[in-house]
Amino acid sequence: MSLFQKRNVASSVSHLLAAVLLGVGFSTNAAVITYIGSDTGASSPNQLIHSRAAAEAFDADVPDSTLIDFESPLPAGVSTMGGTTTVATLCVPSFCGFNTTIGGHWFRQELGSYIFSFANPIDAFGAYFTGIDEQNDTITLFDADGTAQIFTLHLLPSGATFIGFNEPGRQIASVRFDSLDDLTGIDDIRFHVTPVSSIPEPATAALLGLGFLGLGMSRRDSAKSKRA
Numbered sequence: 481m482s483l484f485q486k487r488n489v490a491s492s493v494s495h496l497l498a499a500v501l502l503g504v505g506f507s508t509n510a511a512v513i514t515y516i517g518s519d520t521g522a523s524s525p526n527q528l529i530h531s532r533a534a535a536e537a538f539d540a541d542v543p544d545s546t547l548i549d550f551e552s553p554l555p556a557g558v559s560t561m562g563g564t565t566t567v568a569t570l571c572v573p574s575f576c577g578f579n580t581t582i583g584g585h586w587f588r589q590e591l592g593s594y595i596f597s598f599a600n601p602i603d604a605f606g607a608y609f610t611g612i613d614e615q616n617d618t619i620t621l622f623d624a625d626g627t628a629q630i631f632t633l634h635l636l637p638s639g640a641t642f643i644g645f646n647e648p649g650r651q652i653a654s655v656r657f658d659s660l661d662d663l664t665g666i667d668d669i670r671f672h673v674t675p676v677s678s679i680p681e682p683a684t685a686a687l688l689g690l691g692f693l694g695l696g697m698s699r700r701d702s703a704k705s706k707r708a
Protein backbone atom coordinates (compact mmCIF):
# COMPACT_ATOMS: atom_id res chain seq x y z
CA MET A 481 0.00 0.00 0.00
CA SER A 482 1.40 3.40 -0.96
CA LEU A 483 2.01 6.18 1.54
CA PHE A 484 -0.78 8.20 -0.08
CA GLN A 485 -3.22 5.34 0.40
CA LYS A 486 -2.09 4.79 3.97
CA ARG A 487 -2.77 8.42 4.81
CA ASN A 488 -6.25 8.46 3.34
CA VAL A 489 -7.91 5.14 4.04
CA ALA A 490 -10.53 5.58 6.74
CA SER A 491 -10.78 2.99 9.51
CA SER A 492 -13.93 1.43 10.84
CA VAL A 493 -12.37 -0.31 13.83
CA SER A 494 -14.37 0.01 17.01
CA HIS A 495 -11.52 1.63 18.92
CA LEU A 496 -11.50 4.55 16.53
CA LEU A 497 -15.29 4.87 16.66
CA ALA A 498 -15.06 5.10 20.43
CA ALA A 499 -12.38 7.74 20.07
CA VAL A 500 -14.57 9.83 17.76
CA LEU A 501 -17.40 9.64 20.26
CA LEU A 502 -15.04 11.03 22.88
CA GLY A 503 -14.24 13.96 20.61
CA VAL A 504 -10.77 12.83 19.64
CA GLY A 505 -9.39 10.79 16.80
CA PHE A 506 -6.99 10.48 13.95
CA SER A 507 -6.79 9.14 10.43
CA THR A 508 -5.62 5.56 10.16
CA ASN A 509 -5.92 2.47 7.98
CA ALA A 510 -7.57 -0.83 8.70
CA ALA A 511 -4.42 -2.95 9.01
CA VAL A 512 -3.21 -1.56 12.31
CA ILE A 513 -5.32 -1.88 15.46
CA THR A 514 -5.52 1.46 17.24
CA TYR A 515 -6.27 2.34 20.86
CA ILE A 516 -7.17 5.84 21.98
CA GLY A 517 -8.78 7.40 25.04
CA SER A 518 -8.64 11.03 26.20
CA ASP A 519 -9.13 12.88 29.49
CA THR A 520 -9.78 16.54 28.79
CA GLY A 521 -7.90 18.87 31.10
CA ALA A 522 -6.22 16.11 33.12
CA SER A 523 -3.01 17.22 34.83
CA SER A 524 -2.03 14.31 37.12
CA PRO A 525 -1.98 10.49 37.09
CA ASN A 526 -5.12 10.16 39.25
CA GLN A 527 -7.18 11.94 36.58
CA LEU A 528 -6.55 9.33 33.88
CA ILE A 529 -9.88 7.59 33.24
CA HIS A 530 -10.53 7.12 29.51
CA SER A 531 -6.83 7.17 28.69
CA ARG A 532 -6.14 4.49 31.30
CA ALA A 533 -8.96 2.36 29.85
CA ALA A 534 -7.33 2.61 26.41
CA ALA A 535 -3.96 1.69 27.95
CA GLU A 536 -5.52 -1.34 29.65
CA ALA A 537 -7.09 -2.46 26.36
CA PHE A 538 -3.66 -2.18 24.71
CA ASP A 539 -2.00 -4.07 27.58
CA ALA A 540 -4.60 -6.84 27.36
CA ASP A 541 -3.84 -7.34 23.66
CA VAL A 542 -0.05 -6.95 24.10
CA PRO A 543 0.60 -8.53 27.50
CA ASP A 544 4.35 -9.02 27.05
CA SER A 545 5.29 -5.45 26.08
CA THR A 546 8.21 -3.53 27.59
CA LEU A 547 7.49 -0.35 29.59
CA ILE A 548 9.44 2.90 29.42
CA ASP A 549 8.36 5.10 32.34
CA PHE A 550 11.43 7.40 32.40
CA GLU A 551 12.04 6.55 36.04
CA SER A 552 15.16 4.64 34.94
CA PRO A 553 17.48 4.58 31.88
CA LEU A 554 16.05 3.57 28.51
CA PRO A 555 16.04 -0.18 27.78
CA ALA A 556 18.84 -1.57 25.60
CA GLY A 557 18.21 -1.08 21.89
CA VAL A 558 16.03 2.01 22.35
CA SER A 559 17.35 5.46 21.42
CA THR A 560 15.85 8.93 21.11
CA MET A 561 16.35 12.13 19.13
CA GLY A 562 14.86 15.42 20.35
CA GLY A 563 13.25 16.18 23.67
CA THR A 564 14.56 15.62 27.18
CA THR A 565 13.71 13.58 30.22
CA THR A 566 12.72 16.02 32.93
CA VAL A 567 10.57 16.78 35.97
CA ALA A 568 10.11 20.45 35.11
CA THR A 569 6.90 21.51 33.41
CA LEU A 570 7.10 24.71 31.39
CA CYS A 571 3.48 25.76 31.94
CA VAL A 572 0.17 24.36 33.25
CA PRO A 573 0.63 20.53 33.15
CA SER A 574 -2.57 19.90 31.16
CA PHE A 575 -1.17 22.10 28.38
CA CYS A 576 2.56 21.32 28.60
CA GLY A 577 2.59 17.67 29.67
CA PHE A 578 3.19 15.75 32.88
CA ASN A 579 4.35 12.50 34.43
CA THR A 580 1.75 9.73 34.23
CA THR A 581 3.53 7.18 36.42
CA ILE A 582 1.82 6.70 39.76
CA GLY A 583 4.28 7.83 42.40
CA GLY A 584 6.89 8.64 39.77
CA HIS A 585 8.76 11.80 39.06
CA TRP A 586 10.31 11.63 35.62
CA PHE A 587 8.58 12.27 32.37
CA ARG A 588 9.53 13.36 28.93
CA GLN A 589 8.52 16.82 27.85
CA GLU A 590 8.93 17.96 24.28
CA LEU A 591 8.73 20.86 21.88
CA GLY A 592 8.54 20.25 18.16
CA SER A 593 9.66 16.80 17.08
CA TYR A 594 11.11 13.75 18.75
CA ILE A 595 11.83 10.19 17.66
CA PHE A 596 12.05 6.84 19.43
CA SER A 597 14.11 4.29 17.47
CA PHE A 598 14.30 0.55 18.03
CA ALA A 599 17.33 -1.53 17.12
CA ASN A 600 15.04 -4.58 16.95
CA PRO A 601 11.85 -3.69 15.01
CA ILE A 602 8.60 -3.57 16.96
CA ASP A 603 4.99 -4.44 16.09
CA ALA A 604 3.21 -2.56 18.88
CA PHE A 605 3.68 0.90 20.43
CA GLY A 606 1.54 2.84 22.89
CA ALA A 607 2.00 5.77 25.29
CA TYR A 608 0.32 8.52 27.26
CA PHE A 609 0.61 11.77 25.31
CA THR A 610 -0.04 14.76 27.56
CA GLY A 611 -0.60 18.44 26.86
CA ILE A 612 -1.55 18.04 23.20
CA ASP A 613 -3.75 21.03 22.44
CA GLU A 614 -2.78 22.07 18.90
CA GLN A 615 -4.49 20.78 15.77
CA ASN A 616 -2.72 18.51 13.31
CA ASP A 617 0.17 17.23 15.40
CA THR A 618 1.25 13.95 13.81
CA ILE A 619 2.60 10.58 14.85
CA THR A 620 4.53 8.69 12.15
CA LEU A 621 5.40 5.00 12.17
CA PHE A 622 8.51 4.29 10.09
CA ASP A 623 8.79 0.67 9.02
CA ALA A 624 12.15 -1.07 8.66
CA ASP A 625 11.65 -1.13 4.87
CA GLY A 626 11.51 2.68 4.80
CA THR A 627 7.76 3.21 4.39
CA ALA A 628 6.04 5.76 6.63
CA GLN A 629 2.49 5.80 8.00
CA ILE A 630 1.31 9.17 9.28
CA PHE A 631 -1.49 9.67 11.82
CA THR A 632 -2.82 13.22 12.14
CA LEU A 633 -4.26 14.03 15.57
CA HIS A 634 -7.60 15.84 15.57
CA LEU A 635 -9.45 17.64 18.36
CA LEU A 636 -7.18 16.58 21.22
CA PRO A 637 -8.35 18.91 24.02
CA SER A 638 -5.27 19.15 26.30
CA GLY A 639 -4.98 16.86 29.31
CA ALA A 640 -3.94 13.28 28.63
CA THR A 641 -4.52 10.85 25.77
CA PHE A 642 -3.36 7.27 25.49
CA ILE A 643 -2.62 6.33 21.88
CA GLY A 644 -1.60 2.82 20.87
CA PHE A 645 -0.85 0.92 17.66
CA ASN A 646 -0.73 -2.86 17.31
CA GLU A 647 -0.08 -4.85 14.14
CA PRO A 648 1.38 -8.30 14.93
CA GLY A 649 4.32 -9.18 12.71
CA ARG A 650 4.92 -5.61 11.51
CA GLN A 651 8.46 -4.26 11.67
CA ILE A 652 8.41 -0.66 12.94
CA ALA A 653 11.90 0.81 13.25
CA SER A 654 10.99 4.19 14.74
CA VAL A 655 8.11 6.36 15.92
CA ARG A 656 8.16 10.14 15.45
CA PHE A 657 5.97 12.86 17.01
CA ASP A 658 5.78 16.15 15.12
CA SER A 659 4.27 19.47 16.11
CA LEU A 660 4.74 23.02 14.93
CA ASP A 661 4.69 24.63 18.39
CA ASP A 662 2.91 22.35 20.84
CA LEU A 663 4.57 21.74 24.21
CA THR A 664 3.67 18.15 25.13
CA GLY A 665 4.81 15.24 27.22
CA ILE A 666 5.03 11.50 26.66
CA ASP A 667 5.24 8.85 29.36
CA ASP A 668 4.70 5.17 30.08
CA ILE A 669 5.56 4.01 26.58
CA ARG A 670 4.87 0.36 25.85
CA PHE A 671 6.48 -1.43 22.93
CA HIS A 672 6.66 -5.03 21.73
CA VAL A 673 9.60 -6.38 19.73
CA THR A 674 8.46 -8.27 16.62
CA PRO A 675 8.98 -12.01 17.23
CA VAL A 676 11.62 -13.49 14.93
CA SER A 677 9.15 -16.25 13.99
CA SER A 678 6.89 -13.68 12.29
CA ILE A 679 9.66 -12.10 10.19
CA PRO A 680 9.88 -13.44 6.58
CA GLU A 681 12.15 -16.45 6.17
CA PRO A 682 15.74 -15.58 5.17
CA ALA A 683 15.54 -18.37 2.58
CA THR A 684 13.04 -16.27 0.61
CA ALA A 685 15.39 -13.29 0.58
CA ALA A 686 18.27 -15.57 -0.39
CA LEU A 687 16.34 -16.96 -3.35
CA LEU A 688 15.48 -13.45 -4.48
CA GLY A 689 19.14 -12.53 -4.21
CA LEU A 690 20.12 -15.53 -6.34
CA GLY A 691 17.55 -14.42 -8.89
CA PHE A 692 19.13 -10.98 -9.14
CA LEU A 693 22.61 -12.55 -9.26
CA GLY A 694 21.51 -14.73 -12.16
CA LEU A 695 20.10 -11.70 -13.97
CA GLY A 696 23.36 -9.80 -13.46
CA MET A 697 25.42 -12.71 -14.81
CA SER A 698 23.27 -13.07 -17.92
CA ARG A 699 23.60 -9.34 -18.59
CA ARG A 700 27.38 -9.58 -18.31
CA ASP A 701 27.34 -12.59 -20.65
CA SER A 702 25.29 -10.57 -23.10
CA ALA A 703 27.71 -7.62 -22.91
CA LYS A 704 30.66 -9.99 -23.48
CA SER A 705 29.03 -11.55 -26.54
CA LYS A 706 28.39 -8.05 -27.98
CA ARG A 707 32.04 -7.10 -27.48
CA ALA A 708 33.23 -10.40 -29.00
Ligand SMILES: [Ca+2]
Pocket residue numbers: 549550551579580581584585586587667668
Ligand atom coordinates in the same frame (compact mmCIF):
# COMPACT_ATOMS: atom_id res chain seq x y z
CA1 LIG B 1 7.08 8.55 34.35
Ligand SMILES: [Ca+2]
Pocket residue numbers: 575576577611612613614662663664
Ligand atom coordinates in the same frame (compact mmCIF):
# COMPACT_ATOMS: atom_id res chain seq x y z
CA1 LIG C 1 0.53 21.75 24.57
